[in-house]
Amino acid sequence: MGYSALSDPSVPSPQPPAFTLADFDYHLPDELIAQHPAAERRGSRLLHLDGKSQLHDLQFPDLAALVREHDLLVFNDTRVIKARLLGQKSTGGKVEVLVERIVEPARALAHVRASKSPGPGMTLRLADAFDVQVLGRQGELFDLQFPEPVLDLLDAHGATPLPPYIAHSAQSDDDSRYQTVYARQPGAVAAPTAGLHFDQAMLDQLASQGVRRAFVTLHVGAGTFQPVRVDNVADHIMHSEWYTVPQAAVDAIAEARANGGRVIAVGTTSVRALESAAAANPDGPLAAEQGDTRLFITPGYRYRVVDALLTNFHLPQSTLLMLVSALAGIEPIRRAYAHAVASKYRFFSYGDAMFIEPAAKN
Template structure:
């Protein structure tokens, strides 16, 4: 299939720039993938639209303040000038195993051409010139990708919290003076990730946005309804930010993203599968993780483990675990829209999107959502 087969026209004013005034008050479309029928609801109706016995699986990864601004500290490579110059924007996308004390990260860097292996970057707070973090560029990849090694720091995560900004998507516009607001700091996290410390669930460079709608009240109502819920952790990384640069879907290759499946969640999935209960994924990240695990285990017992997935789901694939999907509305020609089209059927998904545009739904990260069953 062609990437252009997943295009739709979206008026710019429908791209949500801020979350709804009250968390959980978004609109929600439902789509029956067997019939193609869709209808309009609100997210508050979710407990009534799910069935007792459903297992709702959510991604509890916490978004870190991964957007940083650096100053060039000089170069060790002979072909570049050692003079400090300019501000460099750095977006941390994935943490790697590294030597003791160091923190190695994949990152997107702008302007990328200036930043080559061997260069040192300094990261200081806005109110100081004294750097809290120092990183060396280890390697360079395509499209601004760089591998950075941060020097040992007394508390790396505390330093990120002080100097970093939430990595809001580029279609959410904020001023250069205020890259994100105090509202963003709260609302660009799920309520269940906010209960965890950054060390427990840190790692995402973008929010698993389908989870942003949930409130403690809705979670309580789901429990009363008899809906079981469990969490896994997949750290959202580079693939979220990189546009599709090929023409055919079979040429798409996703970056691997790290996930962790706990014993509690593995057992919950096993019980639901054994008892024939529906597994409903909250978001595309959860869907990819569950379907990756299903393919890795190939019908055998699912156990707690950690791993990584680069699974790409497009029309024609068989879903082995996921029987329902709650998801936000995604960008045209994106791999996330292709995943939704794989689950719901391309024509049905695009027809639902056309209705969402006509009905003035709010799109993308801070926008409305769709329940596909």
């Protein structure tokens, strides 16, 4: 996959203002957490938060009326890998392995759940099919040596890693529906879920309207589901994810700007990739970039690339809710989420979508 082991943060984050978790909390009834996708990809609802902070209840195909000629949709083309494996230690204890990052063809960093953590040199028998050796640890992740290319073994023996709030184990339809139709770069353990709403017909329709598209890659890690465990948001240590913003995307953004179009990120992962690339060269123009990012976007952050955002609804107190609040404002997002709950929108990965057009800056 062409990316390396976890490193120190390569993109500095601005010091967030003094926010607490209570600023990003809301009550969500369990029955609003979507357990399965809509019957059709485009079959979800769409909540539109416009530039005047007004809310509009729409259907996802109505997005075509909200975007304009010369707008640029930026998609994350990462592909979810079958990263979950069950097995046992050489001592007999059960283990669950979730591959987080492939660092060499036959070596990966992974989360390992066991009653007692395996030590260096221990062998794990996975899927009752092959053995991996524990080489050591990098923080919370275990360094594992596989006998063959990791991707090949995952394709043959792994399971799609559904989010922790989805109650069922991965089924055959999850293998296709928890994957965007344009996924092409394997490496994610969680889907860029805003893109799950698009089918090829929708992409073709938008293209026929003169809406352009570009692709970045951000391999979504399991850290996207980690709760913020500190009350003072500024004390949170953001997880690291690998991203690539290619020259083709940079050129497409420049063309959109020249033609008066907007840069519309499809998903918070596209936001992180684009804004991380901008932060890597804070005093110059946007340039092609790749590397690890720990960029933490909270209210007060100044967006440099993204003008609008298509996204799903996010967990209470999560870093992703902070990111969308930074774009639209805490109060407009708070009102939008209260409306979504009252209107029984479906939440999280398999849920409904939201199109956010932030108010114009004075």
